[in-house]
Amino acid sequence: MTDDRLKPVLDRIDDEMPAAQERLMEFLRIQSISTDPEYKGDTRRAAEWLAKDIEGLGLDEAGLRDTPGHPMVVGHGGPDGGAHLLFYGHYDVQPVDPLNLWDRDPFDPAIEETENGPVIRGRGASDDKGQLMTFVEACRAWVAVHGALPCRLTFFFEGEEESGSPSLIPFLEANREELQADVALICDTGMAAPGVPSIATQLRGMLKDEFTLHGPKLDLHSGHYGGPALNPLREISKIVASFHDETGRVAVEGFYEGVEEVPAELLAQWEDIGIDESAYLGHAGMSVAHGEAGYSALVQQWARPTLEINGMWGGYTGVGSKTVIPAEAHCKLTCRLVGQQDPAALRRAVRAHVEARLPQDASVEWKGELDGAPAAVFDTTRPEFTGAREALTEEWERDAVFTAMGGSIPVAGYFRQVLGMESMLIGFASEDDRIHSPNEKYDVAAFHRGTRSWARILAALSK
Known part of the structure; x- marks a missing residue:
């Protein structure tokens, strides 16, 4: 994919990665545990931090929307008349118990060296603050280089995903018209295998x-x-x-x-992923x-x-x-x-x-x-899927794959049921990120290349 707009954006992302990592660290320090009433104030503070951060992207509007629970963060910006994308992520995190199994304070994030490369260690690093910020940082680079977002964007961030999303459906129903877009982009997912860029197109x-x-x-x-x-x-x-x-x-x-x-x-795409079935089963103590x-x-x-x-x-x-x-x-x-x-x-x-x-x-x-x-099966013949797959393939230098997920991500179904909108699930988490567990991490390479990937996807989908 050759796009004259894209190269300077990618260069900007590379140059600004240390600053992007520091912004993520600041976000990770906020204890936004949505399920525990003790952290209600911190959860709101995370929403306020996020709303202020995306204001800097030149949005028409960005701010908190109160709900009976934790607030939503909604922002709109970018030129009218072309593609309109909705990006979803969640800023709340899981509780940290048992605390004694953490190697460091879960809300004192740091970059640590491991045998597989540097990682960002801390609660929410992968699920979902790090994933969410890959998209925000890609947009920040676009605005810094070109003075505007590449297309019309709606940012939609939830603060109750880890506590059952009780406010989500009422909010979608009450704001159905405002949240309409051509397609939703959901970052709360991962890659099928290390280094294999993936778009989840089926959810059980x-x-x-x-x-x-x-x-x-x-x-x-x-x-x-x-x-x-x-x-x-x-x-x-x-x-x-x-x-x-x-x-x-x-x-x-x-x-x-x-x-x-x-x-x-x-099926051929799945077989090309290179997943080791014996290792997968052996991880759970099974041989067949x-x-x-x-x-x-x-x-x-x-x-x-x-x-x-x-x-x-x-x-x-x-x-x-x-x-x-x-x-x-x-x-x-x-x-x-x-x-x-x-x-x-x-x-x-x-x-x-x-x-x-x-x-x-x-x-x-x-x-x-x-x-x-019901299960969610998305229409991969849509041009958005083709464009995103090509963009991921170019960034990761191997064919991106359409995958499925054994679990469920309810928001994708809600977008279809309430908003009548298809979703693409694209994320860069790894199987070993220890989400919901002590010592959660996000690979520094995933944060960097994930940001570059979103920049490429935005270039592809904004044409």
Whole structure:
């Protein structure tokens, strides 16, 4: 990608990297732990710092927007008439516990040398302050060199991502028109493997459910009723075992409706990433993949649906023994969804599967309507995806890949549901960044090349 506007911007980023790192350090020192009321003032201070920082980009407006929780930071700027991009990140961070496992004060960030190169160590370095600032610094370089942003930009920063985003949907709904853009750019993600630039284009959805299997009307003495009594723990174990067949395939009728195979071209990109499946499994103490037969661990994680049992309990679980047949047993489960799977239809199918297997004298109670969200699959034929991929390829000197994510980033779904807007998820975090854990870090190279990458993407998308 040759663009006469771009080279001086990249040179500016290189020259100003020490100053950019110091700005990030200042941001990281603010203890914006959104989930703990003790840090409410600090979280607001982080929002104020960020709003003031982006004011320097020559925006038409930038400031805090109060919510029932922590404030949003919103800014608008750049020329009208061309592309309009919305950039999203979050300025809040996870709690630091357990503090004794940190090698330094988590809010006293520093650059440390490691065997893999220098890293920025501190809470929020990767998730998400460092990632967020790569975009801000790219914009700062554009304004310094050219006197203006390359296209119309909306900056949208949240302060509750790490505490469930309770204010996000109401804010999107109340400000739907103001937040409209051609596409959203989301930085809260990472690279598929070291040095492999990635655009996440698929996110698995989520379905949660919980049920209680009721049997006898009270706990029973196993000496008096052992044998003739219905044991809810035994029956719930049979039901749970029936969720999968011997190949690991989910045996719930209709479960795979809306699931498609990975296209050959996309699968080829994934195979070229160079992920070591043995190392991935070995990290968790496993030697083989235990999921759906016939699919690699990567495809199982990114592109196949799951039904997982997250908890099962009942009866006496205290110290010692109690000879009891419990009156009830409990199960929590979640499904990861892909493709066009419908959470509501899937919930009905899972519940029907359970209810069809209840023995006489047993009943089931479901715990309300828990969370359910469809998978997000983005349209990679859009020119924004092509331009961003070419820009990343040029910066990292290897083909960028369209990837998927085994987890969910809810904001991407909310942008689609509320704003009708597609998203591109581009970030430069590494698998070993220890996000949410002690000793979180962000590679200095990721911060530097991530900033250069956003400059290239802005050049591509602003044409």
